[in-house]
Amino acid sequence: MGKRCRRGFILADFLLSLSVLMILMPVTLLAVRTVSASLRFDEEVQDEIALAQMRRIILLSYDAEPSGGDLRITYQGDDMRFTFLNKRVILQPGTQIFISQIDSASFHNEGGILYLRYERKGKIYDKVIGHQ
Numbered sequence: 001m002g003k004r005c006r007r008g009f010i011l012a013d014f015l016l017s018l019s020v021l022m023i024l025m026p027v028t029l030l031a032v033r034t035v036s037a038s039l040r041f042d043e044e045v046q047d048e049i050a051l052a053q054m055r056r057i058i059l060l061s062y063d064a065e066p067s068g069g070d071l072r073i074t075y076q077g078d079d080m081r082f083t084f085l086n087k088r089v090i091l092q093p094g095t096q097i098f099i100s101q102i103d104s105a106s107f108h109n110e111g112g113i114l115y116l117r118y119e120r121k122g123k124i125y126d127k128v129i130g131h132q
Helices: 011-039 043-060
Strands: 062-067 070-075 078-085 088-092 096-100 104-110 113-120 123-131
Touching: 043 070, 043 088, 043 096, 043 113, 043 123, 062 104, 078 104
Parallel strands: none
Antiparallel strands: 062 070, 070 078, 078 088, 088 096, 104 113, 113 123
C-alpha cells in the first residue's frame, strides 16, 4: 500500500485559514485603533503643563509687564521676556519653548491679572498666568 504524497493546501485548509483570519482581523484593528488614539499628542494637556511652568516663573519673577504682545519680566536678576515666535511661545534670552503649534499669542493685563491669549486651529484660549 502506497502513501499518497500531499502537496500544497487543499480547499478545507484554505477555508480554515481564511476563517481564522476573518475572526482575528477585527480584534487586531480595534487594538491598533485604541493604541494609536492613546498615543496621539494631546495638545491641551501639554498646554496645561507648559502654563504651570510659566506660572511658576512668573510667580518667582517681579516687574511682570505686558508690552507689545510680549510679557517682560525680571527673573533671577535678568531681564527676560515671553514672546510669540515661529508658532511658539518662548522665553528669551534663549529659546525655552513653552507652548507650540499655535497661530497667534499675546499677553495682556486686566485688573491686575495677567492673561495669555492664544489661538490654535481657530479656537481661542484665554489663560490666567499670574498677577501684577
